[in-house]
Amino acid sequence: MDYYVGNGVYDFLSRCKEKENFFWTSGNLWILVYGDSNYEPKVVTVASGNPLNIVITEAEMKAVKVARQLVEGTDIGVNFVRFDPCKPINQVAYWNPGMARIPIISSEELKNRFRQYGLEMNEMSAHKSINDKSSSPYHDWQRAHMGDSVIVADIDLIRYQGEEIREIIELKRSYIDIEKWEPYKQDYKNFILLSKLARRRELDFFIVYNHRTKTPFFDDVSKVKIFAFDHRRQICCRFLGYRNIYQFAEGITKKER
Known part of the structure; x- marks a missing residue:
């Protein structure tokens, strides 16, 4: 399943001679920035909707590379979360720098991983989604478990x-x-x-x-x-x-x- 893929700016940039000067994600791939209640960025997450056990794709690798560039020289974390785009989240594939492989972890363990970045996890529903049209099982999980104490924004371009x-x-x-x-x-x-x-x-x-x-x-x-x-x-x-x-x-x- 693909989410919210149409955008006139992306369409233009994909055809122009300056295309190589830009990066954006599309389809089932997002770069998300999570911050605390003081709007301080804590972790940049690459979220990907793909089968959990496949080899990391070229698009996923590129997005992770960009995410690491975004936080280079800072204490802001980076991680990678792959979820099944067709099912509610019970398990995800997870990686962060220093890990030699991409293991499958539970939803509860994913919450613990985000807590390690200093984010407060709770059961309150967030008042604002990133974008209703880009909803996915991961975004549903995020709204259910992070709540209003965590600020989240996606990187458009x-x-x-x-x-x-x-x-x-x-x-x-x-x-x-x-x-x-x-x-x-x-x-x-x-x-x-x-x-x-x-x-x-x-x-x-x-x-x-x-x-x-x-x-x-x-x-x-x-x-x-x-x-x-x-x-x-x-x-x-x-x-x-x-x-x-x-x-x-x-x-x-x-x-x-």
Whole structure:
């Protein structure tokens, strides 16, 4: 089963000459950032929906490599969780650096692994899912066992400069007119978490919005709206301007370090 795979920005980037400057996951693969109640990033998780006993795939290896790059030089952890995409989670395949193999562990043991990163596990249901359309058995497990004490955000897009990560990019889209849309205040917890991860690595963090229409459905990425988000600033979210999609792909943004 595949989840929430359609996105106009990804579609454009997959065909443009700057494709190699970007990384994103799709289908049954996610890079997730987990933080504590103070929005401090504790672990970056690669979650993959695949049969538990298969050999690690090329896409999974690439995602783990990127996750390790994201936390390089910090005390933020990295782990890999593979779940059966067709069943509620009772067992997962699990790995973190230092492990020679990828064993099968129970749901309860998975909770213990996340506790080791300093995350508080509880039975309260979280009020906000990552994205309803990207729901999977893993996301259901996460909502059931992590609750509101843990902040979680997914990594939508990463921009490289050569071999080095330079930007974390949050992609947003809706039916709201592009001139009127502003980042939602209820998303600020996620943005602060991603901003803190970015600043730990001296990266930039941007929010990029595009408009889509309902009838007929059209994901319009011809023009995007760009915000810089820096939790350290008094006004943490600042509108930078509009770019056409070619300018965005070429990296024409204002740096915010």
